[in-house]
Amino acid sequence: MMSDEAGRKDWMGLLARAKPGRIAALLEGAELAEPVTYLRAPEIGSVMVRGRAGGTGAPFNLGEMSVTRCTLKLAGGAVGHGHVQGRSRGDAEAAALVDALMQGAKAEAVRAAILAPLHAEETARRQARAARAAATKVEFFTMTRGED
Amino acid sequence: MYVAVKGGERAIDNAHAWLAEERRGDREVAELEVAQIREQMSLAVHRVMAEGSLYDPDLAALAIKQARGDLIEAVFLIRAYRTTLPRFGASEPIDTADMACDRRISATFKDLPGGQVLGPTFDYTHRLLDFKLAAEGEVPPAPSTDAPAEPVPHVTGFLNREGLIEEAPADDTPPPDLTREPLEFPADRALRLQALARADEGFTLGMAYSTQRGYARNHAFVGELRIGAVTVEMEIPELGFAIEIGEITVTECESVNQFKGSKTEPPQFTRGYGLVFGQSERKAISMALVDRALRWEELGEDNVGAPAQDTEFVLAHADNIQATGFLEHIKLPHYVDFQSELELVRKLRREAGASDMKEAAE
Structure with missing residues (x-):
C-alpha cells in the first residue's frame, strides 16, 4: 500500500506542477479519455502557503497561491482527484482524470503518454536552470597574501 | 461625514x-x-x-x-x-533547505557547502543605461555548466554547530492569520512575519535602513540569501496524505546579528528572517532586519524607543493597501465635513476680530 501511495503522491505532484494546458493537450493527443461523473466540478480557490521562522522554526502564513481542484469518477468506479497550481479548470479536470485512469487497466498507457513526457519536460526545465546557476558559482582563488 | x-x-x-x-x-x-x-x-x-x-x-x-x-x-x-477565492486549506510549511537555488550567497562565509551562486543578479552591473535594449535583438543563451546535484544547507546550520547562534527549533503551533482575524497587538512573531511578508517594499526598506543608521542598530550581516523554487505540499483530507500542489519561487534572507547577551540570553549571534514570494532580495533583506529589530522584547534587549522596535507602528503602517485606502479617501467628497470646518473658522475669526476691536478700544 505504501508504495501505491508514494507512486500516487509522485504523479499527483507532477500533474500539479505541469505548465498550464499541458496535461489537457497530452490527454487529448493520447485518446484515453473516458466518460466521467463529477463528484466535485472543477473549482478555483486558494491555499495559504506557510513558511517557518528562521527556515526551521514556528510556522507562519506567507501568503496564498491559486489552486484549482476537481474530483471525478469513472464508470468503473475509480475516483480521481486533481489539484493543479493556477486557475485552469481544464487542467484540474485532466489531472483528476489521469489520477483515476492511473488506478486502472490503462495505467501503463497513461504513464507513457502523459506522465513520462511531463516528467521529461520538468526535468529538462529544472536542469536548464540548475546548469545556468552552476555557471554563476564563484570560484575563489587567493591572489597575494602577506608582506612579500 | x-x-x-x-x-x-x-x-x-x-x-x-x-x-x-x-x-x-x-x-x-x-x-x-x-x-x-x-x-x-x-x-x-x-x-x-x-x-x-x-x-x-x-x-x-x-x-x-x-x-x-x-x-x-x-x-x-x-x-x-x-477575497473572492474559497480557501482550500493551508500548506505544510515550505522547506527552504530543499530549494532549487537560482541564487545563494553568504556575506559571512566565503567557502561554504553548495558554494556562492550569483544567479541572475543586478549586482556588479555598472548601472549604465544599456541602449542596446532599445533596439531589437535576440539575447544569446546564458552559459551553463553541468551541475552535479549538491545539497545546499542553510548557513545558520554551520554556526549552530558551535552553539554560537540562537536556534530556531521546529514547532507546530498553528499560526495566527491576519486575513481571518484583524491584526491585534501585541503581535507574536508568526503574525509579524505574515504582515511583513506582504508589507510595502518601500516602507520595509525605510524601516530596515533606519536600523542600519542607528535607530535600534542591530549590526546585521546577510548570513544567507537564497532565491529559487520550492514545492508546496498540502494534506488532502480525501486522500489522507499530503501531495505537492505546485512550485513557487521565493526569496529567503537570514540575517546574522551581533548580540552582546542580555539578562536571559548568552552572548551569541541572533537571527532575523525574511521570506518573500518571488525574486525580491531588497524586500527579503529588509524584512529580516525589521524582524530582528521587532524581536527586542523576546531577546531581553532594551527598547530604545526606535520606530523599528515599535510593533504597532511598523505593522499598522506597513500595508500599502490599508495605507493608500485611508490616504486616498480624503480626496473623495467631504463637502459637509468641510462646510462645518468653514463655519467654525468663520466663527473663530469673528470672535478673534471682536476681541481685537475690544482691546483696541481699551
Whole structure:
C-alpha cells in the first residue's frame, strides 16, 4: 500500500506542477479519455502557503497561491482527484482524470503518454536552470597574501 | 461625514472610458500582452504577488496591465480578487533547505557547502543605461555548466554547530492569520512575519535602513540569501496524505546579528528572517532586519524607543493597501465635513476680530 501511495503522491505532484494546458493537450493527443461523473466540478480557490521562522522554526502564513481542484469518477468506479497550481479548470479536470485512469487497466498507457513526457519536460526545465546557476558559482582563488 | 449626492454618473463613465484609452496609449504602438508582462516585467510581477499576497504570475501581470503599471493599484486589484477565492486549506510549511537555488550567497562565509551562486543578479552591473535594449535583438543563451546535484544547507546550520547562534527549533503551533482575524497587538512573531511578508517594499526598506543608521542598530550581516523554487505540499483530507500542489519561487534572507547577551540570553549571534514570494532580495533583506529589530522584547534587549522596535507602528503602517485606502479617501467628497470646518473658522475669526476691536478700544 505504501508504495501505491508514494507512486500516487509522485504523479499527483507532477500533474500539479505541469505548465498550464499541458496535461489537457497530452490527454487529448493520447485518446484515453473516458466518460466521467463529477463528484466535485472543477473549482478555483486558494491555499495559504506557510513558511517557518528562521527556515526551521514556528510556522507562519506567507501568503496564498491559486489552486484549482476537481474530483471525478469513472464508470468503473475509480475516483480521481486533481489539484493543479493556477486557475485552469481544464487542467484540474485532466489531472483528476489521469489520477483515476492511473488506478486502472490503462495505467501503463497513461504513464507513457502523459506522465513520462511531463516528467521529461520538468526535468529538462529544472536542469536548464540548475546548469545556468552552476555557471554563476564563484570560484575563489587567493591572489597575494602577506608582506612579500 | 458622507452624504450621498447624485449627478456624477456621466462624468464617471466618461472618465473611465478615457482611462481605458489612456491605458492603451498610442495605437501606433503594439499592445502589451499579459504574457509579455509576466515574462519580461517579472520582478514587478513578483512584487505584486508578494504584496498582493497571492502567488499567481498571470493574475499579477494582468493586474499590472489594468493598473497601467501602478504597482500599488495592481496589488489592490489582487487583494480584492483574493477575497473572492474559497480557501482550500493551508500548506505544510515550505522547506527552504530543499530549494532549487537560482541564487545563494553568504556575506559571512566565503567557502561554504553548495558554494556562492550569483544567479541572475543586478549586482556588479555598472548601472549604465544599456541602449542596446532599445533596439531589437535576440539575447544569446546564458552559459551553463553541468551541475552535479549538491545539497545546499542553510548557513545558520554551520554556526549552530558551535552553539554560537540562537536556534530556531521546529514547532507546530498553528499560526495566527491576519486575513481571518484583524491584526491585534501585541503581535507574536508568526503574525509579524505574515504582515511583513506582504508589507510595502518601500516602507520595509525605510524601516530596515533606519536600523542600519542607528535607530535600534542591530549590526546585521546577510548570513544567507537564497532565491529559487520550492514545492508546496498540502494534506488532502480525501486522500489522507499530503501531495505537492505546485512550485513557487521565493526569496529567503537570514540575517546574522551581533548580540552582546542580555539578562536571559548568552552572548551569541541572533537571527532575523525574511521570506518573500518571488525574486525580491531588497524586500527579503529588509524584512529580516525589521524582524530582528521587532524581536527586542523576546531577546531581553532594551527598547530604545526606535520606530523599528515599535510593533504597532511598523505593522499598522506597513500595508500599502490599508495605507493608500485611508490616504486616498480624503480626496473623495467631504463637502459637509468641510462646510462645518468653514463655519467654525468663520466663527473663530469673528470672535478673534471682536476681541481685537475690544482691546483696541481699551
